[in-house]
Amino acid sequence: MSPTTATAASAPAPGATDPSVIRNFCIIAHIDHGKSTLADRMLQLTGVVDERAARAQYLDRMDIERERGITIKSQAVRMPYASDVGEGQQHYVLNMIDTPGHVDFTYEVSRSLQACEGAILLVDAAQGIEAQTLANLYLALEADLQIIPVLNKIDLPSAQPEKFAEELAGIIGCDPSDVLRVSAKTGLGVAELLDEIVLQVPPPTGRADAPARALIFDSVYDTYRGVVTYVRVIDGELSHRERVLMMSTKASHETLEVGVISPEPVKTAALGVGEVGYLITGVKDVRQSRVGDTVTTVGKPATEMLGGYRHPNPMVYAGLYPIDGADFPELREALDKLLLNDAALTYEPETSGALGFGFRIGFLGLLHMEIVRERLEREFGLDLISTAPNVVYRVRMEDGRELTVTNPSEYPTDGKIATVLEPVVKATILSPAEHIGTILELCQARRGVQQGLDYLSEDRVEIRYTLPLAEIVFDFFDALKSRTKGYASLDYDAAGEEAADLVKVDILLQGEPVDAFSAIVHRDKAYAYGVMMAGKLKELIPRQQFEVPIQAAIGARVIARETIRAIRKDVLAKCYGGDITRKRKLLEKQKEGKKRMKMVGRVEVPQEAFVAALSTTEPPKAEKK
Numbered sequence: 001m002s003p004t005t006a007t008a009a010s011a012p013a014p015g016a017t018d019p020s021v022i023r024n025f026c027i028i029a030h031i032d033h034g035k036s037t038l039a040d041r042m043l044q045l046t047g048v049v050d051e052r053a054a055r056a057q058y059l060d061r062m063d064i065e066r067e068r069g070i071t072i073k074s075q076a077v078r079m080p081y082a083s084d085v086g087e088g089q090q091h092y093v094l095n096m097i098d099t100p101g102h103v104d105f106t107y108e109v110s111r112s113l114q115a116c117e118g119a120i121l122l123v124d125a126a127q128g129i130e131a132q133t134l135a136n137l138y139l140a141l142e143a144d145l146q147i148i149p150v151l152n153k154i155d156l157p158s159a160q161p162e163k164f165a166e167e168l169a170g171i172i173g174c175d176p177s178d179v180l181r182v183s184a185k186t187g188l189g190v191a192e193l194l195d196e197i198v199l200q201v202p203p204p205t206g207r208a209d210a211p212a213r214a215l216i217f218d219s220v221y222d223t224y225r226g227v228v229t230y231v232r233v234i235d236g237e238l239s240h241r242e243r244v245l246m247m248s249t250k251a252s253h254e255t256l257e258v259g260v261i262s263p264e265p266v267k268t269a270a271l272g273v274g275e276v277g278y279l280i281t282g283v284k285d286v287r288q289s290r291v292g293d294t295v296t297t298v299g300k301p302a303t304e305m306l307g308g309y310r311h312p313n314p315m316v317y318a319g320l321y322p323i324d325g326a327d328f329p330e331l332r333e334a335l336d337k338l339l340l341n342d343a344a345l346t347y348e349p350e351t352s353g354a355l356g357f358g359f360r361i362g363f364l365g366l367l368h369m370e371i372v373r374e375r376l377e378r379e380f381g382l383d384l385i386s387t388a389p390n391v392v393y394r395v396r397m398e399d400g401r402e403l404t405v406t407n408p409s410e411y412p413t414d415g416k417i418a419t420v421l422e423p424v425v426k427a428t429i430l431s432p433a434e435h436i437g438t439i440l441e442l443c444q445a446r447r448g449v450q451q452g453l454d455y456l457s458e459d460r461v462e463i464r465y466t467l468p469l470a471e472i473v474f475d476f477f478d479a480l481k482s483r484t485k486g487y488a489s490l491d492y493d494a495a496g497e498e499a500a501d502l503v504k505v506d507i508l509l510q511g512e513p514v515d516a517f518s519a520i521v522h523r524d525k526a527y528a529y530g531v532m533m534a535g536k537l538k539e540l541i542p543r544q545q546f547e548v549p550i551q552a553a554i555g556a557r558v559i560a561r562e563t564i565r566a567i568r569k570d571v572l573a574k575c576y577g578g579d580i581t582r583k584r585k586l587l588e589k590q591k592e593g594k595k596r597m598k599m600v601g602r603v604e605v606p607q608e609a610f611v612a613a614l615s616t617t618e619p620p621k622a623e624k625k
């Protein structure tokens, strides 16, 4: 949805910028194609940050973002720019809205796109377009944005600008000569790109005299200032010391401050039509200021919201437990704090016989999960163990009940199951054509259904599949990368639910189920899972004074079995003679060791065994680095 086009912009409100000189744009790119580098270069060229002060990758603020070189939260920067492209030199205001590139954050991407009139489609001239870029390009086209195709990294010897200009032109339907060529690294062509933005991106239109409507495209928690909400004003204006209303939650707050980021926050009197900036209301919880919501004023409220607000639903769940059970209160506190900054996070306490007290956490996807876990460990100093991730299942019972299962332990055992529905996704894979065979094989093995295959150029293909999300969350991406030597890229989008033949596999020690190892898997893969887990536990659990059978079972039916043989462990055996203090010491040492043991029935399992068994089934590392 683009801003209201009914009326041309009327005179700007005092304190606000004339919309005719505003250009709002974003950069869509695959990770590593150079978006942050290009953004930095633009900030330098427009004098917003000077070269000496330029911290590499200014826009990526979070440490984890910088270390991994990925963009998680969107940010917006206002850049003044004097251009000669029109009649004589004109001063323009360019608002660059940084969008996250990863599939987990599609919803955030679509919101930031709606805050713009134009998008730079940035593609690495040595790599060509990738699946995520394509997905984001479609989102930008849907939002009616003016697309400026740009090839980056033309300084690289391996760059093939001719080839990829053809490919880009083919996809967006322009002439290859319209594709700009830049090097974000050396700065070559970047000033020309700024001029093209002025020329091609339409200025925002909206009604200055209408009730205020602004789209929230990001909101972040700041320890000192509370929630900072990033908005794009569509109609009317938002000013300082005014009561604003969040249209989806109906919460109202007074604005303590409005301003623009350039590149540090700068207070302004008001934000008018087409402007991009921030507002601070003193609220402490980002959930009161949700991405996608519309802000209006209490004094002159708008009646219609902008676009459809949608709350991002968690797609993947996992249990997170402190390795040291005493850290549970710290984990709770840390999650409460993270939530202030991450409205997409959901969690509730759960207990596991094997792992103690922890939380069941809902994530948008695997990368989201990794980031959350890493932040908990790094920012809050917690040592955590996570159970294998699972998706959300809907179980229909023969007696008509319907259950939502986000945890294998909730899988019904009473009554007959009629159907189990699992989420499926539409996946798009882009790859050099030579890997087609191995990709199809992988998708088939993961219960995929092929939907199409197209050549983008003579040696690159786009392969489309419908796949169960559960098959992707595990290690699909790693498998895809290793089969294609890292050349394939993947994007997926939720595509509803489908019935599947799923079963819950339990792992039992001496007949006692160990909840942390239960999993919901496809019937065809149940046996393999059972054998793998039983084998692993046999290696990890020390021998006890009695025989311990390890079984994998579906309901009452055992599908795999291993046995740990009995041993009699006599710690005093080493103590010949009668040195009583030495004996006592040894006994105490053994007692210490026992503290870290968990009892499963009569079996003592060291905490480390759980950690080791679960960590090898951990999800793959995220996309890069």
Ligand SMILES: Nc1nc2c(ncn2[C@@H]2O[C@H](COP(=O)(O)OP(=O)(O)OP(=O)(O)O)[C@@H](O)[C@H]2O)c(=O)[nH]1
Pocket: 029, 030, 031, 032, 033, 034, 035, 036, 037, 038, 068, 069, 070, 071, 101, 152, 153, 154, 155, 156, 182, 183, 184, 185, 186
């Ligand atoms: N040779 C060359 N390298 C570049 C150029 N632009 C970016 N790079 C390098 O490419 C890598 C990725 O660049 P980034 O700017 O971090 O990529 P990004 O698209 O912002 O990545 P995300 O933030 O993860 O989306 C970095 O090592 C950059 O130094 C360029 O024009 N030429």
